[in-house]
Amino acid sequence: MHEIDQTQTVTLAGAGLVGSLLAMFLARRGFQVEVLERRADMRREGGSAGRSINLAISTRGLHALRQVGLEQEALQHAIPMRGRMIHSVSGELSLQPYGKDDSQHINSISRAWLNKCLMTHAEETGRVGIRFKQRIQEVDVDTGALTVLDEPSGVTHEARTSVLFGTDGSGSAVRQSMMRLPGYTSTQAPLSHGYKELTIPAGPGGAFQMEKNALHIWPRGSYMLIALPNEDGSFTCTLFLPFEGPVSFASLDSPGKVLAFFEEQFPDSVPLLPELTHDFFHNPTGTMVTVKGMPWYVGGRALVLGDAAHAIVPFFGQGMNCGFEDCVVLDGCLERHRTWEEAFAEFFHLRKTNADAIADMAVENFTEMSSSTASARFLLEKQVEKALLNAFPGQFLSRYSLVSFSRVPYRMAYEAGTRAGGIVSELSEGLSRAEDVNLERAAQLIQERLVPFMKEHADGFRTEG
Structure with missing residues (x-):
């Protein structure tokens, strides 16, 4: 069992939200951190942040940011959401507060802004180097050997690391390498629903066209529309719909059908969605999956965390919050233990049952949001x-x-x-x-x-x- 040497270089797969935050925690402990990121640098090349446009950050996520001095900066770019604004078919509105009073609220924040912020602050530590367009093709967790494709040049090269952290999302290459080891168990439960993002633009002068401080929901049983506010006055809407069936992404196969569906089910949203049919057919249809696997580590050589270890569906707004909490808990484990394996073992023990619990609550909350709220x-x-x-x-x-x-x-x-x-x-x-x-x-x-x-x-x- 090799001891934790805080002068050594460790490797992180993935510079998303959890990876960039974890890099900051590790840098603070003195490690040199090399991050391999499959995507381009969104700070220079624009494009989407990879998944949903905005997220709900709450107490757990804010606590993690506070540990690295970024809570206040994040809150300056967040919009408080004090409750669910329910839109009935007839257009009636009713606000269901989230907490006992307005002090208890969740916050809408841009995924892209937050990811860029975390990457920049990670690099500013002087201990974190992020290499972009690096696709990890093979991982040998026993030897620490990585096969990495440099996408701009098309050249594949070998890399070695003493410790590898997989923060590379629900399709994690690091987790997939672990799955080939004896004794590893894994379940992936895809949801029969997909999602599509649509945009309500800001009104004149950047005005919000609906209540700003709420998460808007159009609950309709087996499907729903939600909307979260953005800093620029727009709202990002997400349509959750079955992939197949009488009312599904498969059945809405023409602009006329999409428009008719929205006019029947979400009539008050139609005047606010000028690009409805364009967005519906041009934006990708996302998939959602619950990933459960164990163990999350191989000796003291590799560990997965965040979505790579425990991807959950988005209906409790806790995916990022849970991943950020992983970073806090792991940091505590590194504080308490002298070897990587002991730290990883305690981290897994502390987080596995909690990750399973929020995964189950997230699936249950889909029923609450889409049906019960009405x-x-x-x-x-x-x-x-x-x-x-x-x-x-x-x-x-x-x-x-x-x-x-x-x-x-x-x-x-x-x-x-x-x-x-x-x-x-x-x-x-x-x-x-x-x-x-x-x-x-x-x-x-x-x-x-x-x-x-x-x-x-x-x-x-x-x-x-």
């Missing part, structure tokens, strides 16, 4: 939940608030949220107004079901993941 019962329960959050601070905790506004480990958030959801459901029976909730009964249920769980897992609630 129901009167769901709205009532959300109002009851808010009443309990305010009436019993620190004792009643919802799953959403634990995931988005705390750093409690995801597994505990999942389990505490299940208990909290049961309490809300029981208290909502027979109610027509949230104001009539029986707070005496609520106190009793919280003491019986939630408080003992929190006491049992007090360290997790205190140390915050």
Whole structure:
């Protein structure tokens, strides 16, 4: 087992969000970091950041940025979203707050801006070198040998590294090399839905054409449209739709059908989407997958993290937040251990159950966003939940608030949220107004079901993941 030598050079596969942030953490510990990135340098060649245009950053992600001094810079480019703005078929709007008050909000941030910011700050450490258009074709995790294609020249060369970090996304070449080793298990569960990005441009003078401080949702059961605000006054819309079936990407095969579908299902969006049919047929249809595999490391030689280890679907807005939290946890492991293998083993132990928990919650949240948000019962329960959050601070905790506004480990958030959801459901029976909730009964249920769980897992609630 080789000891961690902080003067050695380590190699990172992928300069996306997690890779660029991890490079900063490693540089801060004294390592020289070589990053191999498949794409061109988006700071010089433009183009998309690779995936969705904007993301929701919340407490876990902001905490990670705070560790490297970038939280405030990021927040200057973020737009607070205080709740879900639900658009009914008839065009009625209703805001469902995310938290107990406006202080609890998530933030819309540009993926491209954040990625560029992280790459630049990583390079400014003087310890990080990023090489672009480098496609890793083969990885021998036993010897640390990499076969790398330099795409501009078409020349393939061999590289060697003592330690390799795979932050190369859901299609990770590093993970695929691990999958060939005996004892590795992996599941990849693609969603039967895909997504398509559309744009609501800014109004005159850069004005927002809808409520700025909300995540907009048009919930329609097996499909939905969402929209997140951008700094320039535009909104990035994402249509989630089955690939196949009577209402699907396959069935919407002409501009006329697309327009008719939007006029029927999302009528208030049509005047705001001047390039609707153009964007629909010119923008790619994205796929979504849940990746679960184990182990995430090979001895002290290689480790995958972020989407490369645990890709999740985007419906809880936690993919980036979870990946950034990986960097914080790994940094702590490197602080505590003298060998790479010990650090990697502890990291895997700490993160695997939490990554599985948020992966499952993200799939479940698709149902909530696309179907439940449109129901009167769901709205009532959300109002009851808010009443309990305010009436019993620190004792009643919802799953959403634990995931988005705390750093409690995801597994505990999942389990505490299940208990909290049961309490809300029981208290909502027979109610027509949230104001009539029986707070005496609520106190009793919280003491019986939630408080003992929190006491049992007090360290997790205190140390915050």
